[in-house]
Amino acid sequence: MANMLHLQKLSVGTDGIDDLSAWQDQRRAQTPDGLPRHVTRMWPKRADELLAGGSIFWVIKGTILCRQRILRLDAHDRGDGIRRCAIVLEPGLVPVAPTRRRAFQGWRYLAPGDAPPDLTAARQGEDALPAELSAALAEIGVL
Incomplete structure (x- = not known):
């Protein structure tokens, strides 16, 4: 089995x-x-590693806030003849330690050792902090 690898991707235009x-x-x-997907121009060269249990870590307003497990990679054509990659994701967003x-x-590859940990079950029930506040607290090492 291939080594596992993650992706990190900016979630442009989202506030949280x-x-x-x-x-x-x-x-x-x-x-x-009916599964969520993210369509990208480039096909990941390290697809086998991503499909070995990898996740996409979403960067929102300069901070990684959540992740989703990658289920598969589908070919996608918007009708213009250009082959794109649809990164098909597990439904639901898993909050992670803001980073x-x-x-x-x-997108960028992210080694498992560099990925932020999931928030504990106790913290998942808390109201989410605004992205700007999470980013500021992560910057000074509080989160």
């Missing part, structure tokens, strides 16, 4: 985890079988 969840609930953000990230384009 609830906003990303609402976007993924829209039909246009789903596969024909600052600089802006980048596209």
Whole structure:
């Protein structure tokens, strides 16, 4: 079995985890079988490692706030003949320890040892902090 690997991706235009969840609930953000997906121009060269249990870690306003397990990679064509990659995701967003990230384009690979841990079950019931506050607290090492 291949080594596992994750992706990190900017969630452009979202203000928080609830906003990303609402976007993924829209039909246009789903596969024909109803699973959330993210369509990207490039096909990951390390697909086998991603499919060995990897997740996509969502960067919202400069901070990784949540993740979703990657289920599969589907070919996707928007009718223009250009082959794209639909990263098909497990439904539901798993909150993680807020971790600052600089802006980048596209997506980046993320080694499992560098991935932020999931929030404990006790903390998952808490109201989410605003993304800006989470980012500021992560910046000074409080979160």
